[in-house]
Amino acid sequence: MNVAVLFSGGKDSTMALYYALEAKEDVKYLLSMKSRNEESYMFHVPNIHLTDLLSEAFDIPIMSVETDGIKEEELEDLHHAFENLKSLGVEAIYTGALYSQYQKSRIEKLCDEVGLVAVSPYWHVDELEYMRKIVALGFKIVICGVAAWGLDESWLGRVIDDDAIDELVKIHDKYYVDLAFEGGEAETLVIDGPIFKKRIKILKDKKEWHHDSGVYIIEKAVLEEK
Numbered sequence: 001m002n003v004a005v006l007f008s009g010g011k012d013s014t015m016a017l018y019y020a021l022e023a024k025e026d027v028k029y030l031l032s033m034k035s036r037n038e039e040s041y042m043f044h045v046p047n048i049h050l051t052d053l054l055s056e057a058f059d060i061p062i063m064s065v066e067t068d069g070i071k072e073e074e075l076e077d078l079h080h081a082f083e084n085l086k087s088l089g090v091e092a093i094y095t096g097a098l099y100s101q102y103q104k105s106r107i108e109k110l111c112d113e114v115g116l117v118a119v120s121p122y123w124h125v126d127e128l129e130y131m132r133k134i135v136a137l138g139f140k141i142v143i144c145g146v147a148a149w150g151l152d153e154s155w156l157g158r159v160i161d162d163d164a165i166d167e168l169v170k171i172h173d174k175y176y177v178d179l180a181f182e183g184g185e186a187e188t189l190v191i192d193g194p195i196f197k198k199r200i201k202i203l204k205d206k207k208e209w210h211h212d213s214g215v216y217i218i219e220k221a222v223l224e225e226k
Contacts, residue, residue, distance in 0.1 A: 004029040012096025014190040019121040046144040092117035127180040145187035147213035150175040156216040198223040
């Protein structure tokens with residue numbers, strides 16, 4: 001099938017891309033929704049500007065769509081993007097939805113209206129197994145935003161490995177933080193992995209911390225050979 005992946009650069013959309021490629025789907029496009037609203041209900045925001053560079057890293061074309069990120073209205077922008085993809089021969093949209101019925105139901109509704117198939121390959125996955133799998137596959141995941149008790153400034157810019165997952169399990173037991181961050185506890189960016197033709201090299205970054213939440217912003221990055 002000709003497919004597109006709703007892509008933010010985070011771990012879940014990257015895993016959706018990985019699944020599609022492993023399933024031998026013909027991935028025609030990445031679709032990146034670039035929200036101007038940091039509080040978007042639908043779309044990932046931190047470091048979304050790097051999706052263009054990630055497109056080059058995968059050697060897969062990207063369709064970038066800007067949106068004001070206003071609740072419900074942002075769905076109109078997504079609807080138009082789906083229509084454009086449909087006109088380009090795309091038959092299905094892969095998403096990284098894990099447990100968010102809010103996102104999944106709206107994406108499925110839009111796909112149905114346009115005549116596309118919606119695929120969420122990791123829906124209701126065991127989150128601990130899922131996180132272990134991502135690391136075991138060799139993906140390098142950087143935390144680029146945190147907003148939950150138990151996740152302090154030291155997590156910003158941290159690479160998720162097995163030790164980090166062990167810590168997250170303890171934090172989950174104490175503060176009920178979702179192990180896969182499905183509740184918005186943290187945002188991620190994947191900078192290398194088995195489907196990368198080239199890796200992302202971070203040249204300039206900064207942390208912004210605001211009492212109990214913060215973001216890790218990558219100001220300059222380039223591609224490097226693997």
